Amino acid sequence: MKAIVCTKYGPPEVLQLQEVEKPTPKDKQLLVRVYATAVNSADWRLRAAIPSVVRLFFGLTKPRQPILGGAFAGIVEQIGKAVDQFKPGDKVFGMTGMSVGTYAEYVCVFQDGCVAVMPQNIDYAASASVPFGATTALHFLKKVKLVRGEKLLVYGASGAVGSAAVQFARHIDSEVTAVCNSANLPWVQELGAERVIDYHREDFTKNDAKYDVVFETVNKLPYAHCKKLLKRGGRLILGSAGFADMLKGVWGSASSSSQILTGVAQETQEDVRFVRELIEQGAYVPIIDKTYLLPEMAEAHRYVQQGHKKGNVVVYID
Ligand SMILES: NC(=O)c1ccc[n+]([C@@H]2O[C@H](COP(=O)([O-])OP(=O)(O)OC[C@H]3O[C@@H](n4cnc5c(N)ncnc54)[C@H](OP(=O)(O)O)[C@@H]3O)[C@@H](O)[C@H]2O)c1
Known part of the structure; x- marks a missing residue:
């Protein structure tokens, strides 16, 4: 599968488009074909290891998980044998949190993690923009x-x-x-x-x-x-x-x-379900500033790192 790989901490150029192995879902995981991800303020900090404490959690000398990215929207392609809440073909959106991995054509997420069926009235890009x-x-x-x-x-x-x-x-x-x-x-x-x-x-x-x-x-x-x-x-x-x-x-x-x-926010399934309901009622609007394609990931990071985006930045993975 295609993925953006980050093998060392550094400037946006460390993000490289590569062909990597497609992941296999564990028993309680969904394999999601990702159609859109987002570049959030946390993403460039992780890529650049700013602040340095990032290294304690994600790897001292380089990111332990080289595929970054925390938000996704896509379609469930395969399910692990213990999955009973989702089925292949479900359109889903959510966050992988500390596990990252969404800058790729496929990501595995636990069915009880921060994942929910996508709002019916918006597309993949808008759905990926929301969870962070x-x-x-x-x-x-x-x-x-x-x-x-x-x-x-x-x-x-x-x-x-x-x-x-x-x-x-x-x-x-x-x-x-x-x-x-x-x-x-x-x-x-x-x-x-x-x-x-x-x-x-x-x-x-x-x-x-x-x-x-x-x-x-x-x-x-x-x-x-x-x-x-x-x-x-x-x-x-x-x-x-x-x-x-x-x-x-x-x-x-x-x-x-x-x-x-203060502290670190915990993303939950309950929260993405709640925001889905609001979106479907017209009570919450996804805000997208710019969109990019997967090979343009470094450019998207450069823009987000400036700190002046309006709402969210989305990256299409087709
Ligand atoms: N605690 C946690 O768990 C947690 C979770 C998520 C995010 N965060 C942190 O929360 C922060 C915000 O995240 P975010 O994703 O919302 O950031 P963001 O989208 O990158 O914020 C950009 C926005 O901030 C505005 N801004 C910049 N300087 C400003 C200033 N001096 N006064 C008022 N507005 C200003 C910018 O508008 P202008 O055009 O006016 O500059 C821009 O619209 C980040 O530092 C992120 O690391 C923490």
């Missing part, structure tokens, strides 16, 4: 128990995680203020933000407005500013916190009435 941002946003919004009527500020609302957070919050009738740049204001507002702020033009941290929940998705707003925006007893999500902010978060939670949440 959606499962991350849901993980954190569930942790802070955001409820109807609460005020949420999403910082970095034009990214994969931010645009998903805006949509989930709108769905539960939370009052969303979204922060992004002026070019992205119109479409982010259409996703359901009640108020949008251009971070280039307005220093909103100097306003008096306070929020029940602040979701900092891109690690750009200083910790002290995030905390200042919280109501008493408010909850702060640092979705992309570095080590120093994680420590500040632990201290901040212990020493004040605020709850500060």
